Amino acid sequence: MESQEPEDREKMAANREGGWLESERPALCPDPVALAAMLSDLRAPMAGVKTIGNPWSVASLRRGELRNSSVLAWFLNPKGDHGFGDLLLQELLSEVKKRTPSFPKTPSPACFLTVEECPDGAQGNRVDITIDDPGQYFLVIEVKIDAIEQNKQVERYCDVARARACDGRPWAVVFLTPQGKNSDTAGDQAAKVVPLAWSTIASWLRTLSPVVCRDADKAAARHLARTFADHILEF
Template sequence: MNNSSFLSGHLMEHDNSSLAELLPEFFHQWPKNLEWAREKDKKTNIDASQLTEFFSLLSEPLKVVQHRSLSFDPWEVAGLGRKEVRNTAVLAWLLDPEGTHGFGRLPLQAFLQAIRHSRNDIPEDYLHYCRVRVETNPTGDNTNRVDVEINADNFFLLIEVKIDAYEQPEQVARYCSDAKLRAISRPWAVIFLTPRGGKPLTCGLDFKPEDVPCISWRHLATALVSSLQAHYKEFISANENSPSRQMAAHAAFCFLNRVRTF
């Protein structure tokens, strides 16, 4: 693939990636053996057809970049920032199959797939019902307030969200005990979602590392974007021009672009 095709192809493929993110890789792949003439009387041969093709291929991706630079980010206006409570609420909205984002089960399925590298006994989808709630007390104990609870008919998950805050004493171990109790015979896990995907310090000795799958915000965002983009492109190509659905999808992609930088 030539360099013009690389840049334009990647811009079109990754609608939510900025030109600034792709240019470094583009120039890294640019031929390093080009020797520019330093002598005044030496001419440089330029292939006009290739140059024309290069600029023509850039046309559409640059339109996308220009459009995105003017796009409205609802989360910036809402002051989402790095606030854990607010980001947790939006994450729960996106993972909820009944959420108004319009993607149905896809976000939850992508999330489940992302954690299966450490917990392959967790199903890739629920069967009949699934409830996603924020700030819950799984066992009724007010001292154990969990960020996100995913209660499905065939699995039970708790998500502990971290951005800037530290762990509380025995926090993850307590959540594991709650999850195991609530799950009964279902597969369960406590997902530790952090900026770098590091392991918790408060898991204790009674639970195995696989009981607490660790994932970074960036990994989560990448997994969800990959799944949702394909669906969104099909939706657009089918000429389903629903303004409300497009706005909801735009909000979802804006959120994922923000959290991937945590």
């Protein structure tokens, strides 16, 4: 994903000071152009194929946190064409609800996701995934694969999430790592941080894919889900 131009970042920061302008609201589908093109190219050849290699290897996701964040956000996006609707996001909300009971079980139609956003306009607080459901909740997902935590990183993200949910919505930060470990930089906000393992995401994808992708025309979606599960289990 290309970095934003300085004037774009300034515009985003200005918008956040007074709330998002409808015309500047982030796109509902946060996946990069290259990912969208790849999915489009795969749909036709995979329609009649029972087994095929892992397309995520071809896409060179490897262990890149931004690339894997973009794919994860696509699967979580209720408006994505992955075949899951909001079911994967419901699984995530249920996990968060264990730590923060005030979270809803299901997203609203107004829910939208962004990747690599600076919710408060500060470049030092660029978060991997945000899930903003106006009037319902605000959620940050911090994705870790190989990178270490920066100084007070998760504590700062908690401050950002709390500020964005100043209208009384529940908020939380999901700390997604290969081991599902607790954050070392949450400070006094540890109660608002939900540790999550990549293997849990993989389990959800594998459990849901045969249920929501039964039709023959969903073969590509089912394969993408299962192979992404295989991919993230290698972290």
